[in-house]
Amino acid sequence: TQLLEQSPQFLSIQEGENLTVYCNSSSVFSSLQWYRQEPGEGPVLLVTVVTGGEVKKLKRLTFQFGDARKDSSLHITAAQTGDTGLYLCAGALSGSNYQLIWGAGTKLIIKP
Amino acid sequence: DTAVSQTPKYLVTQMGNDKSIKCEQNLGHDTMYWYKQDSKKFLKIMFSYNNKELIINETVPNRFSPKSPDKAHLNLHINSLELGDSAVYFCASQDRGNYGYTFGSGTRLTVV
Numbered sequence: 001t002q003l004l005e006q007s008p009q010f011l012s013i014q015e016g017e018n019l020t021v022y023c024n025s026s027s028v029f030s031s032l033q034w035y036r037q038e039p040g041e042g043p044v045l046l047v048t049v050v051t052g053g054e055v056k057k058l059k060r061l062t063f064q065f066g067d068a069r070k071d072s073s074l075h076i077t078a079a080q081t082g083d084t085g086l087y088l089c090a091g092a093l094s095g096s097n098y099q100l101i102w103g104a105g106t107k108l109i110i111k112p
Numbered sequence: 113d114t115a116v117s118q119t120p121k122y123l124v125t126q127m128g129n130d131k132s133i134k135c136e137q138n139l140g141h142d143t144m145y146w147y148k149q150d151s152k153k154f155l156k157i158m159f160s161y162n163n164k165e166l167i168i169n170e171t172v173p174n175r176f177s178p179k180s181p182d183k184a185h186l187n188l189h190i191n192s193l194e195l196g197d198s199a200v201y202f203c204a205s206q207d208r209g210n211y212g213y214t215f216g217s218g219t220r221l222t223v224v
Binding site for chain 2: 041045086100105
């Protein structure tokens, strides 16, 4: 069974703090995506990483793909209340007919 | 202009009824999906269609039947609804270039 484990499952921090969310697997992915989902809405794609060791930045969000393409991290600097949401990672396996393997999500709450 | 639109947004119905959820995408994507998100927020794939052809049919009861009249539409029909069918159902389309999904805003189904 291919699994994508996210940690932590839940994180509640004060505005201005930094945080990191992890996504780990024993499988090698051809690409990995991060999504944010807000209540009552569908997940929204934040970034896709495809190359081992790749780092992408989206304002205060930094995404990293592991060298072996089995894991990824999302780091948020100086979190804001608008960052609150459910963060999901999803990996694409080679030859998987484009199907994504989804993590269970990290629920992030940023307190003012 | 909504890229992936689902209707209805909310659906409350009695056990045993038959209901349909509609999905349309205007992105020109070839691949569309139906996902079920349970109360723990885990996204589980149900069906995948590529250019009107079923390519993934995960283990779901045969009371669930997808229909794709054209590659821009993927509807979900559910027969004999059960309490356990209560969940949020998401339609999504996929850009095969980068695997990125665009989700609809979801249909919250409540079976009473």
